[in-house]
Amino acid sequence: MSGGGSGGSPGDGPGGRVRRLVMAAVLPIGFLGFFEVSVIPVIAPAIRQDLESAHSATQLVILAYTLPFALLVVAGGRLADLWGIRRVFLLGVGGFAAASLLAAASWDLPSLLVARGAQGMGAALMTPQVLTAIRFLLPAARRGRAFAMYALVACLATACGPLAGGFLTHSALGWRIVFLIEVPVGLAALAVGAWCLPGPAARPGRPGIDVRGTLLAGVGVLLLVYPLTSGTSWAWALLPLAAVPLVIFVRHERRVERGGGQPLVSLGLFRLPVFTAGLSVTVLVSVLLGAFFLLFVILLQDGLAYDGPRLGQAITPWAIGTAVGAALTSRLTRRFGRRALLAGAVLMTLGMGAFAWAVPMAEGMPAFAWALPMGEGVPALAGAVPVAGATSVPLALALAAAGIGTSLVATPALDLVMSSVPAGEAGGAAGMFTTFRQIGGAVGVAVAGAFFYALLGDPVSAGRAAYVRAFSITVLLDVVLCLIILGLIFMLPRSAEPAELTEPVTRPVALLFPGQGAQAARMGAGLYGHEPVFTATMDTAFALMGPEGDRLREEWLRERPSDLFDDVTRAQPLLYAVNCALGRMVMHRGVRPAALLGHSVGEMAAATLAGVFSFEEGLRLMRDRVEQIKDSPPGGMLAVAGSPGDLAPYLNGQVVVGAVNGPRQTLLAGPSGPLGEVRERLVADGFTCRPTRALQAFHSPALSAHAAASVPAWHATELRPPELPLYSAYRPGRLPDADVLAPEFWAGQPAEPVLFRTALDLMLEDGDFLLVEAGPGQGLCALARRHPAVVSGRSAVIGLLPARSGDDSRDREAVDAAFHRISAEGHPLDRRP
Numbered sequence: 146m147s148g149g150g151s152g153g154s155p156g157d158g159p160g161g162r163v164r165r166l167v168m169a170a171v172l173p174i175g176f177l178g179f180f181e182v183s184v185i186p187v188i189a190p191a192i193r194q195d196l197e198s199a200h201s202a203t204q205l206v207i208l209a210y211t212l213p214f215a216l217l218v219v220a221g222g223r224l225a226d227l228w229g230i231r232r233v234f235l236l237g238v239g240g241f242a243a244a245s246l247l248a249a250a251s252w253d254l255p256s257l258l259v260a261r262g263a264q265g266m267g268a269a270l271m272t273p274q275v276l277t278a279i280r281f282l283l284p285a286a287r288r289g290r291a292f293a294m295y296a297l298v299a300c301l302a303t304a305c306g307p308l309a310g311g312f313l314t315h316s317a318l319g320w321r322i323v324f325l326i327e328v329p330v331g332l333a334a335l336a337v338g339a340w341c342l343p344g345p346a347a348r349p350g351r352p353g354i355d356v357r358g359t360l361l362a363g364v365g366v367l368l369l370v371y372p373l374t375s376g377t378s379w380a381w382a383l384l385p386l387a388a389v390p391l392v393i394f395v396r397h398e399r400r401v402e403r404g405g406g407q408p409l410v411s412l413g414l415f416r417l418p419v420f421t422a423g424l425s426v427t428v429l430v431s432v433l434l435g436a437f438f439l440l441f442v443i444l445l446q447d448g449l450a451y452d453g454p455r456l457g458q459a460i461t462p463w464a465i466g467t468a469v470g471a472a473l474t475s476r477l478t479r480r481f482g483r484r485a486l487l488a489g490a491v492l493m494t495l496g497m498g499a500f501a502w503a504v505p506m507a508e509g510m511p512a513f514a515w516a517l518p519m520g521e522g523v524p525a526l527a528g529a530v531p532v533a534g535a536t537s538v539p540l541a542l543a544l545a546a547a548g549i550g551t552s553l554v555a556t557p558a559l560d561l562v563m564s565s566v567p568a569g570e571a572g573g574a575a576g577m578f579t580t581f582r583q584i585g586g587a588v589g590v591a592v593a594g595a596f597f598y599a600l601l602g603d604p605v606s607a608g609r610a611a612y613v614r615a616f617s618i619t620v621l622l623d624v625v626l627c628l629i630i631l632g633l634i635f636m637l638p639r640s641a642e643p644a645e646l647t648e649p650v651t652r653p654v655a656l657l658f659p660g661q662g663a664q665a666a667r668m669g670a671g672l673y674g675h676e677p678v679f680t681a682t683m684d685t686a687f688a689l690m691g692p693e694g695d696r697l698r699e700e701w702l703r704e705r706p707s708d709l710f711d712d713v714t715r716a717q718p719l720l721y722a723v724n725c726a727l728g729r730m731v732m733h734r735g736v737r738p739a740a741l742l743g744h745s746v747g748e749m750a751a752a753t754l755a756g757v758f759s760f761e762e763g764l765r766l767m768r769d770r771v772e773q774i775k776d777s778p779p780g781g782m783l784a785v786a787g788s789p790g791d792l793a794p795y796l797n798g799q800v801v802v803g804a805v806n807g808p809r810q811t812l813l814a815g816p817s818g819p820l821g822e823v824r825e826r827l828v829a830d831g832f833t834c835r836p837t838r839a840l841q842a843f844h845s846p847a848l849s850a851h852a853a854a855s856v857p858a859w860h861a862t863e864l865r866p867p868e869l870p871l872y873s874a875y876r877p878g879r880l881p882d883a884d885v886l887a888p889e890f891w892a893g894q895p896a897e898p899v900l901f902r903t904a905l906d907l908m909l910e911d912g913d914f915l916l917v918e919a920g921p922g923q924g925l926c927a928l929a930r931r932h933p934a935v936v937s938g939r940s941a942v943i944g945l946l947p948a949r950s951g952d953d954s955r956d957r958e959a960v961d962a963a964f965h966r967i968s969a970e971g972h973p974l975d976r977r978p
Contacts, residue, residue, distance in 0.1 A: 173333070178271075181268065218272065423558045430555045448611075470489070470551065485557070490554050496545075652941065653740070654736050654738050655740035658741075659745075685761070686718070689761060721746060729760075749891075785832055801845050810902075814847075855892045866886070909934040926944045
């Protein structure tokens with residue numbers, strides 16, 4: 146696999162060596178993301194002392210990283226779906242490494258805060274790519290082990306942050322070495338990632354990022370995270386305000402989905418029980434860990450006056466337990482399924498409970514001193530001598546047990562969350578996962594910290610016993626969280642493994658062909674002269690059309706076509722030719738489609754590739770059709786965000802339902818005047834409407850007489866039974882031979898409604914497919930991505946061309962990436978163009 150992105154790809158399945166390099170690139174970055182969060186509270190006092198800053202500097206150093214991270218992490222995940230994993234990963238890692246170097250060289254608090262902010266932005270870009278790379282680049286059979294390694298790295302980083310911070314602050318360079326060691330790690334990951342991660346072609350042709358959704362999500366997350374991490378009382382007043390942008394965000398994302406756009410967050414993921422339950426478990430584990438490590442560090446540093454090395458030794462049993470649990474996870478979940486997670490949750494609960502019991506004993510206090518009132522009896526124990534040997538063993542065992550249990554729960558939950566996500570949503574889901582984990586950790590820190598200090602009272606006057614008692618009581622909250630996690634695990638599948646890991650991944654290819662409205666300037670022109678089959682098909686079309694073909698070729702290749710480009714006499718023959726050229730190109734590479742489905746005029750291309758009539762016959766029939774339609778009265782089509790039932794009161798004999806593309810995606814058709822009147826009424830009543838690129842009233846009675854005029858041309862053509870499964874959006878479902886061989890069926894299509902969603906439902910009921918849109922834009926991709934079969938991951942969808950035409954290089958990159966993805970499904974391809 147080359148760094149240029151054109152060679153090797155997930156489509157071919159990375160070889161063992163390259164796969165190891167992928168993990169070598171992303172896992173250290175996963176470590177840095179967790180390490181950065183856990184180490185700062187430990188080294189913050191040394192930073193404050195060295196830079197001669199006020200006590201509030203601790204919160205500022207934490208917030209300077211947390212806030213930009215929270216603002217940008219969802220967008221950072223989605224950017225991988227738009228620009229490719231490598232580009233975003235390298236940008237984030239490079240920025241993070243440079244910012245770490247700047248942090249190590251900081252000369253005062255403001256310069257450190259600037260560096261910390263840059264670190265947060267870099268982390269927001271690089272951290273989600275770890276999960277995206279595992280989900281998208283590794284074959285399903287190896288993802289369980291990869292996620293286990295990631296969870297091991299995450300847990301070790303969380304545990305090692307305080308440990309390393311304690312040791313390193315006593316080195317010659319002090320706290321600065323913590324930032325310095327991040328630089329070579331980042332540079333190494335940068336070099337390996339540049340070589341082995343796929344380039345921009347890995348995720349081509351997606352619509353631009355949802356800027357408004359990004360801003361709304363960022364503001365909402367900011368209003369959640371800032372009050373939870375700032376430590377100031379006035380900031381808590383901002384917490385309820387977070388609901389406002391988040392509610393607007395959800396409504397906006399739904400609107401984007403209904404309009405056929407690409408939302409920042411696919412809300413349909415939350416309709417998947419596995420995704421929701423797995424994400425809930427993951428978030429609660431983050432809450433638990435955030436609370437526990439904050440309180441444990443406070444207890445050891447402030448309450449028991451541990452220095453750095455002693456603090457590190459105290460946390461070591463947790464790190465060992467985490468490593469043991471992660472090493473056992475894959476084998477245990479494969480053999481025992483959900484029971485392994487339940488065992489982990491029980492072990493985690495017992496470990497936390499035992500820890501609440503063992504800490505007082507280690508300090509020479511009664512085992513249940515946390516249950517005693519803060520009267521004279523407990524403070525009197527402040528000077529007690531810790532019990533030697535015997536009590537330290539239960540303490541270490543409790544920590545190790547909690548660490549093992551956490552790994553047994555967190556790793557399969559993470560695996561379920563990411564493996565239940567369609568590959569096209571992996572980046573956005575990784576951003577969501579990282580955001581929710583960040584919020585969970587912040588909630589744990591805030592709630593546990595507030596509860597702890599409420600029990601403790603004045604930290605200055607509180608003795609060791611007061612710290613131990615407050616800590617032991619607060620740890621009981623973690624026990625409650627463990628019990629909640631235990632209940633949530635029952636919502637997970639019994640196998641505790643996503644179906645994707647136990648079922649064949651290979652899905653047959655189904656080609657989708659778009660219709661009128663998808664045409665665009667230079668659609669697929671980047672392939673002309675580069676892909677021989679595509680070029681030959683287009684040249685054949687232009688030659689068959691004579692002088693008009695030469696004019697159409699010139700119009701097609703213009704950067705800005707004339708106003709006649711959308712006229713039916715130009716748009717439909719050209720769209721038919723491009724659809725057929727793309728379909729022929731796919732089949733020439735050795736792909737035999739298991740299904741063909743077209744939208745509107747796209748059904749003509751589907752029939753051609755199925756062998757019902759030849760390309761030359763189809764072009765002749767298409768030209769005859771448009772000659773009959775071109776003189777029809779002016780009309781159009783209107784896309785409305787509503788169901789046919791919602792729109793029934795607005796319909797009349799002239800304005801009708803022309804197409805149904807989704808549950809709330811309907812096209813109305815009719816003559817210009819009546820359609821304009823209906824549009825005004827719909828807008829006044831709050832419906833979202835958008836005219837399509839059609840100058841005739843397609844799929845309405847206005848074209849009935851004109852469509853009937855083409856019947857003789859169809860009767861003069863020999864129609865043949867399809868050689869490939871042919872699905873129809875006019876007679877939804879697999880098309881029977883009786884309809885295929887009926888000239889009236891084909892001739893009447895311009896006046897009949899297109900029931901694309903019903904046809905797609907029936908096709909996906911017949912099996913799981915890799916849906917490939919063989920046409921300009923990705924309009925059908927956007928419709929199919931919201932189908933439950935695609936959202937659940939049973940089927941998948943890709944486009945051969947980018948969402949927007951005009952960039953020749955993107956056309957070729959998109960086609961290369963599509964063929965890589967088809968190959969990833971197990972379809973052998975002829976590499977010759």
